[in-house]
Amino acid sequence: MSTVQAREIRVLFFASLREAVETDTLSIDITGPVSLDELLARLKERLPPTAMTALTAENVRLAVNQTLINPPVMVQPGDEVAFLPPVTGG
């Protein structure tokens, strides 16, 4: 256990969303739990409108700590939030 209290959320962008945002990771400083809407508002301060349009597209799914979630959820300092465009394997 780290003795340093986490004070940020790590936000990851994959594939086409990484290209739209032009980075694979952003750190957002927070001091307590926030809603995903609040997290999006914080991202909006850092990202151009085109990137926000891509992140909020209907087919984008969200994972918190590597588990798919359906909003609304609250995220905590120390969480990892990932924006996932449509997946395909095989």
Place this chain on the structure above:
Amino acid sequence: MTSNSPACVVQVRITEADFDAGEELQSLYARAPGDLGAVATFVGLVRDLAGDEPVSTLHLEHYPGMTERSIEAIVERAGERWPLLDVLVVHRVGPLAPRAQIVYVQTASSHRDAAFAAAEFIMDYLKTDAVFWKRESGPSGERWVESTAADRQRRGAWDGSDGAV
């Protein structure tokens, strides 16, 4: 995994390296229990055409940790439906050329019906539920690949849904 297959060995490997189906089978024979009677193997290759568009490179990316768990969840569902002894899924990432091996699914059971069905089930779910992204490069540029309506229909046929995810 289930009451039918309490000792099913599950391995999921995400790798940039190529794989050798023969070596994987030999390794299975060395570790599998005595009631092994059937093994189904599937190898997927990178195609050189996407529709009518030539493909020079397929780039695969994944989300380390979450990708492995997404495949383990698919294998677990297969194990709930069929009595499996051993399942191996190898999925490559990184840049791949046409004809490169991209995915290997190996399902082992006592009898062939479970092995065949589970391999097909796992492949159908990999297309729609496994956490990978594919970008095709060709003479006309680059594009991100999505699962097709046919992929979602095949997946949906297993659980009676329309396959929407």
